[in-house]
Amino acid sequence: MAAAVKTSGGFCNTQQQWLHSTRDLFLHGSTRSNAKECKSKKTKKPTSLCVKATSAKVELDFNDPSWKQKFQEDWDNRFNLPRITDIYDLKPRPTTFSLKKQRTPTGDEDSTPMDMWNGYVNNDDRALMKVIKYSSPTSAGAECIDPDCSWVEQWVHRAGPRKDIYYEPNEVKAAIVTCGGLCPGLNDVIRQVVFTLETYGVKNIVGIPFGFRGFFEKGLKEMPLSRNLVENINLAGGSFLGVSRGGPKTSEIVDSIQARRIDMLFVLGGNGTHAGANAIHDECRKRKLKVSVVAVPKTIDNDIPLMDKTFGFDTAVEEAQRAINSAYIEARSAYHGIGLVKLMGRSSGFIAMHASLSSGQVDVCLIPEVSFALDGEYGVLQHLEQLIKNKGFCVVCVAEAAGQVSELSVELLQNSGATDASGNAILSDIGVHMQQKIKTHFKGIGVHADIKYIDPTYMVRACRANASDAILCTVLGQNAVHGAFAGFSGITSCICNTHYVYLPVTQVITAPKRVNHKGRMWHRCLTSTGQPDFR
Structure with missing residues (x-):
């Protein structure tokens, strides 16, 4: 929910303290450890506290009886889906996508006639973004808009084929591009996009090789795609089209889109790729091009906001669990063994948290959203010392950004400020750092420690999608095509609150989603590991 909360008035109280922490939870999915503390101020005259929330387009005063209506109007405006009909006066035509041909008459007089069967989604269909009504901001994992946790319906557009x-279809040229790093499920999505396009009747389908680079790099030619060609690509990991980070300027990409006469562009990628897709969409609208740009969220880290999960995440957790199990076996089999596993998570700790929960073998889980100290009486190293003393071995799982995201936690490693081609911060190796710190600590106290360090990053990225992700990829890929034919552009095909929906790309690129360290899932992880507070 893209709303920042602010207060006005001459004094500060617990309600204002709630607002500071809730604002960051509201915007980023977690509170920031360096948020300014509320300081009491003496005033000569008591004044009323006016609580306000500022969203992207409207300022809300919670003392105004109509604030809910204004919030919902602003929500509807921000989550309204862009269409090519916004710039073109186009008349709709009956869909060529039909499943009636797969139905056979039963001969039953009471059965529904075939011409009355309807498998289409109505344009007015909506799905609720949130379903839990919290009674208080103190409820575990509470995400509240106002201090009273008032219930406000937040509807988003349901995904699927339209009438x-x-x-x-015979005139459409559709292109598919995969950007960023590898992720389980890329081939599954490519496959389903091609299948669904052909079901509509599209004959001209191409793949852009090696991400956005394929739009300008000499020697890289678009690849014709068909059902026969992509039939079995889901049986292998990686990307059939290849991936790369970064690329040319947006204007150059759109120049290439125009030159190639592309009508639909399906972009598979994470946060940075979604930002790129949005820029392409904006440039196409600026030039008044009839081009639908539809994104499909791909990130192992599961850090795109508003969505339940992104494809590749379930597979990553499953593979990460295998690495944790190996570390557990190694640690348990060694004298004073310590298994140390570093998992992916550039700005969030979802993989580390879920893998720790699912394995049940982790004693310490460290994520970027929660501050921790290595040294000192309450530090991680002291706890490891106790674990070795009490049970003879232990397993530590650490997310790659743990201790390195300055606005979330105390920095343990100095950030160089360098970025990769996608604009992502290049992190120091927290795994190697912890390995050295653990060795030094136990050597200093004269206790033997046998450290087994495992980094399964590239093994996780390169594997094929598991059953759960394969189903998710299938639906997201199909819905991406349905969205393009329905005339939407600048949208992403995703799952929210267990329902498949379309969201404007602008609403999912504001900030990364992060683990709510006050939420139930993190509390469950702490219960499983039994770890104390390391601050």
Whole structure:
């Protein structure tokens, strides 16, 4: 929910303290450890506290009886889906996507006639973004808009095929591009996009090789795609089209789109790729091009906001669990063994948290959203010392950004400030750092420690999707095509609150999603590991 909360008035109380922490939870999915503390101020005259929330387009005063209506109007405006009909006066035509041909008459007089069967989604169908009504901001994992945790309905557009479409399939040229790093499920999505396009009747389908680089790099030619060609690509990991980070300027990409006469562009990628897709969408609208740009969220880290999960995450957790199990076996089999596993998570600790929960073998889980100290009486090293003393071995799981995201936790490693081609911060190796710190600590106290360090990053990225992700990829890929034919552009096909929906890309690129360290899932992880507070 993109709303920042602020207060006005001459004094500060517990309600204002709630607002500071809730604002960051509201915007980023977690509170920031360096948030300014509320300091009491003496005033000559008591004044009323006016609590306000500022969203992208409207300022809300919670003392105003109509604030809920204003919030919902602003929400509807921000989550309204862009369409090519916003710039083109187009008449809809009946869809060419039909499943009636797969139905056979039963001969039963009471059965529904075939011409009355309807498997389409109505344009007015909506899904609720949130379903829990919290009674208080103190409830575990509470995400509240106002201090009273008032219930406000937040609806988003349901995904799926429509009765009316805005493209003639025989005239469509569709392109698919995979950007960023590898992720389980890329081939599954490519496959389903091609299958669904052909079901509509599209004949001209191409793949852009090696991400956005394929739009400008000499020697990289677009690859014709068909059902026969992609039939079995889901049986292998990686990307059939290849991936790369970064790319040319947006204007150059759109120049290439124009030159290639592309009508639909399906972009598979994470946060940075979604930002790129949004820039391409904006440039196409600026030039008044009839091009639908539809994104499919791909990130192992599961850090795109508003979504339940992104494809590749379940597979990553499953593979990470295998690494943890190996570390457990190694540690348990060694004298004073310490298994140390570093998992992916550039800005969030979802993989580390879920893998620790699912394995049940982790004694310490460290994520970037929660501050921790290595040294000192309450530090991680002291706890490891106790674990070795009490049970003879232990397992530590650490997310790659743990201790390195300055606005979330105390920095243990100095940040160089360097970025990769996608604009992501290049992190120091927290795994190697912890390995050295553990060795030094136990050597200093004269206790033997046998450290087994495992970094399964590239093994996790390169594997094929598991059953759960394969299903998710299938639905997201199909819905991406349905969205393009329905005339939407600048949208992403995703799952929210267990329902498949479309969201404007602008609403999912504001900030990374992060683990709510006050939420139930993190509390469950702490219960499983039994670790104390390391601050």
